[in-house]
Amino acid sequence: MRRETGTPRDGWEKTIESQGLAYHRAAHPAGLSRPYWDESAHYVFTMDEVLELESQVEELHQMCLRAVEHVVSTGRYADFAIPEWAHEEVARSWERRDDHLYARFDLRYDGTGPAKLLEYNADTPTSLVESSVVQWFWLKDTHPDDDQWNSVHERLIDRWKELRLPPGPTHFAWTNRDETGEEAMTLAYLQETAEQAGRATVAIAMEDIGWDDAGRRFVDLEQRWIRSAFKLYPWEWMLADDFGRHAVRHATWIEPLWKTLLSNKALLALLWELYPGHPNLLPAYLDGPREMSSYIAKPLLGREGASMRIVTPTGGQETTGTYGAEGYVYQGFEALPVFDGQRPVLGAWVVADESAGLGIRETTGYITDDTSSFVPHRIAS
Known part of the structure; x- marks a missing residue:
């Protein structure tokens, strides 16, 4: 490349x-x-x-x-900030394998x-x-x-x-x-x-x-x-x-x-939980950065890089936006090449x-x- x-x-x-x-x-x-x-x-x-x-x-x-x-088999919809009334409908959509x-x-x-x-x-x-x-x-x-x-x-x-x-x-x-x-x-x-x-x-x-x-x-x-x-x-x-x-x-x-x-960033934490250490994944958690000294906080439903916060031992960066009320995922930060x-x-x-x-x-x-x-x-x- x-x-x-x-x-x-x-x-x-x-x-x-x-x-x-x-x-x-x-x-x-x-x-x-x-x-x-x-x-x-x-x-x-x-x-x-x-x-x-x-x-x-x-x-x-x-x-x-x-x-x-x-998520469907364990009912973990709350992690994705999906309203309770829609949980069963999401499950039905998946169980039907609605086409994508x-x-x-x-x-x-x-x-x-x-x-x-x-x-x-x-x-x-x-x-x-x-x-x-x-x-x-x-x-x-x-x-x-x-x-x-x-x-x-x-x-x-x-x-x-x-x-x-x-x-x-x-x-x-x-x-x-x-x-x-x-x-x-x-x-x-x-x-x-x-x-x-x-x-x-x-x-x-x-x-x-x-x-x-x-x-x-x-x-x-x-x-x-x-x-x-x-x-x-x-x-x-x-x-x-x-x-x-x-x-x-x-x-x-x-x-x-x-x-x-799948368009909810809580997915990142769930993938890390299911496939810890996978070479294509970065560490990610829903309950905070845990042991990570460098991480990026992403709103679960954010778009176009808005409302994000980068934290590293040498400093940080934030973007403006109105997202975040739904919660954040904390993903390991590796600077883009x-x-x-x-x-x-x-x-x-x-x-x-x-x-x-x-x-x-x-x-x-x-x-x-x-x-x-x-x-x-x-x-x-």
């Missing part, structure tokens, strides 16, 4: 916007000297590195599924040892368009003889064909809270992959979904019955909503309810239960947040 620099393509802004990355300006805070999509740098991997990472990702995914089974679509592991990796799990976003992961589409076309334009760890698009289409969904169109729901357009474009891309798989689709805002009390069903603005829906709206928000009790019992949701256990002054986080994609691709975000700081940039990668031929 190495980092290389180069000259961006002429007119790269219009190129990536035409490929779906229309939000690259809005998704990045104003005043930064570096763009969100930065093709002046990229990472190079060997095929052996990628094959080894693929194997580690799939092992981590299977460990996470076993962790869900453990995709997810993203965030990993620490420096090319010299096992990848370390930082967190798992298995409910509403974004940075999908740039990972699946935009960096693929960058590769074809700049290094056409090389390969890329990227079968996301094909696997998504295949997975839509496999999903056990009720008849009628599948609704694709974003939230009006999205101020950058990132969720809307991610949703539009996923909707396109579903249509390529032969599914009829309808786009809708979550805020426009209605409840037909007489028919005991969700409906769209045309009063069509919503039988199945893909949502970029976290389950913890749905469970806190006035209609959350209806949502867990009516309609087929993608991602399914049991995935609320440095390449040319930048610290990359590997976003490894899983579609269904198989490794599917890679997206890389990097920043100069210890915590990857909305100031980080996405950089492409290639596999050297």
Whole structure:
């Protein structure tokens, strides 16, 4: 694994916007000297590195599924701050094995040892368009003889064909809270992959979904019955909503309810408990840092690096945010590796239960947040 620099393509802004990355300006805070999509740098991997990472990702995914089974069989929902009324519904979703679509592991990796799990976003992961589409076309334009760890698009289409969904169109729901357009474009891309798989689709805002009390069903603005829906709206928000009790019992949701256990950072502590010392894990606990002198406190339901606190013997760092009322997990802190002054986080994609691709975000700081940039990668031929 190495980092290389180069000259961006002429007119790269219009190129990536035409490929779906229309939000690259809005998704990045104003005043930064570096763009969100930065093709002046990229990472190079060997095929052996990628094959080894693929194997580690799939092992981590299977460990996470076993962790869900453990929570359901032992009833440890309180560790995940899931409301008591929803416990049985989460169990039913898992026992039915409600179908799931995709997810993203965030990993620490420096090319010299096992990848370390930082967190798992298995409910509403974004940075999908740039990972699946935009960096693929960058590769074809700049290094056409090389390969890329990227079968996301094909696997998504295949997975839509496999999903056990009720008849009628599948609704694709974003939230009006999205101020950058990132969720809307991610949703539009996923909707396109579903249509390529032969599914009829309808786009809708979550805020426009209605409840037909007489028919005991969700409906769209045309009063069509919503039988199945893909949502970029976290389950913890749905469970806190006035209609959350209806949502867990009516309609087929993608991602399914049991995935609320995998996008919750309490998972990190449970994995360490079930697999202590595993080479792909960092120590993690729910009751405090214990023996760790260097650790990072992460809110169980935090997003975009908000409300985190790093503690080390030589100092610390905090990020602002409003998360944390639900509790924290305390994870061993290993600084991200440095390449040319930048610290990359590997976003490894899983579609269904198989490794599917890679997206890389990097920043100069210890915590990857909305100031980080996405950089492409290639596999050297």
